[in-house]
Amino acid sequence: MGLFTLLFGKKKSRKGETVKLEIMGKSYDTGVTQEQINQFNSKPVVGVACSWVESNQVEMVRSDEHKIYKINRVSPEQRNQIGFYGQKWYSENGEFCVVYSSIEEGKYNVGLVDVLKNTVAYRIKLTRPHRCLVSNNGIVVCEDWGNIESKTSYILALGTKGQILAKNAHREAVGDNFSISDDGRLVNYTLNYSGKNVKLNLEF
Numbered sequence: 001m002g003l004f005t006l007l008f009g010k011k012k013s014r015k016g017e018t019v020k021l022e023i024m025g026k027s028y029d030t031g032v033t034q035e036q037i038n039q040f041n042s043k044p045v046v047g048v049a050c051s052w053v054e055s056n057q058v059e060m061v062r063s064d065e066h067k068i069y070k071i072n073r074v075s076p077e078q079r080n081q082i083g084f085y086g087q088k089w090y091s092e093n094g095e096f097c098v099v100y101s102s103i104e105e106g107k108y109n110v111g112l113v114d115v116l117k118n119t120v121a122y123r124i125k126l127t128r129p130h131r132c133l134v135s136n137n138g139i140v141v142c143e144d145w146g147n148i149e150s151k152t153s154y155i156l157a158l159g160t161k162g163q164i165l166a167k168n169a170h171r172e173a174v175g176d177n178f179s180i181s182d183d184g185r186l187v188n189y190t191l192n193y194s195g196k197n198v199k200l201n202l203e204f
Contacts, residue, residue, distance in 0.1 A: 051077050052097055052115045056090050066176055074099055082111045082120055090115075091134045092182055098134040100126075100142065112140060112162070122162035127154075131178065139165070139184025139202065143174050157187055157202050165202050 018033055057070045072088045078099075079085050086101030086109065097113040108123035110132060121138065130153075132142040140158040153173055157166040157180075170191060177190035177197070187200040 051075070051081075052113050052118060053094070054088070054090060054097075055094055082108075082113065083123055084108050084111070086111075089131075089133055091136045091138075093136045095136065096121075096134045096138045098132045098140050098142075100129040100132040102128045102130055102145070104128065110140070110142060110158075110162075112138060112158075112160070114138070121160060124158070124162045126156065130173075133178070133180045135180050135184030136182045137184050139180065139204070141178075141180045141187045141200075143178065143189075145173070155187065155189065155198075155200070157200060159204055165204055166200050168198065168200065 054072070057072065059068045059070045061067050074082060074086060074088055078088075082099050084099070084101055084106050085103075086099045088097050088099050090097050095115050097115055099111045099113065101109045103109065104127070106125075108125055110126050110129050111123040112121040112134065113119070114121050126142060126144045127147055128145040129142045130145045132140055134140045138160040142156050142158065144154040144156055146152045146154055151171060153170050155166075155168040155170070155174070156164055159165050166187070172191050172193045174189045175192040175195075177188065179188050180186070181188075184204070185202050187202065188197070190197045
């Protein structure tokens with residue numbers, strides 16, 4: 001059960017019916033069926049025996065087709081390997097997993113796992129990584145909220161060894177639109193308040 005379901009609740013739907021959410025006693029239609037959600041969640045993952053073999057799971061799809069994903073945290077076994085407790089995000093092909101945590105304590109709060117090799121490629125320390133994504137070839141992009149005093153957030157693109165490929169600073173947070181291409185060469189995001197769209201072309 002995901003965080004969204006815990007907070008708001010979800011009505012069971014019959015086959016072919018759209019999923020409805022219960023929010024403060026009122027019913028809202030999501031516009032998508034359970035079958036469509038299951039289809040998003042049924043993508044195959046890498047077929048090897050490894051504790052990191054998983055995929056990102058869709059919680060729901062909004063009427064504007066924006067996907068809300070389930071929060072996926074590391075298991076105790078995975079924490080022992082990565083060295084800290086955080087959230088996971090998988091590449092589209094399932095071969096890489098980025099783990100990140102906004103908790104400032106600890107030596108590391110961002111790490112990249114090579115799922116095929118079952119090894120940690122690198123671990124680094126950022127200020128307050130709010131969310132991270134990873135491409136099919138291990139390029140990571142993170143939205144780092146920075147320290148509270150500076151009121152500045154950062155978009156950082158990281159190479160396969162944790163080196164910084166690009167860094168943008170903003171005085172506002174990033175909205176729903178936040179993505180990296182499968183080949184890791186294009187980062188695309190929209191700033192939340194101004195609505196400005198930013199594209200980063202990466203070279204590596």
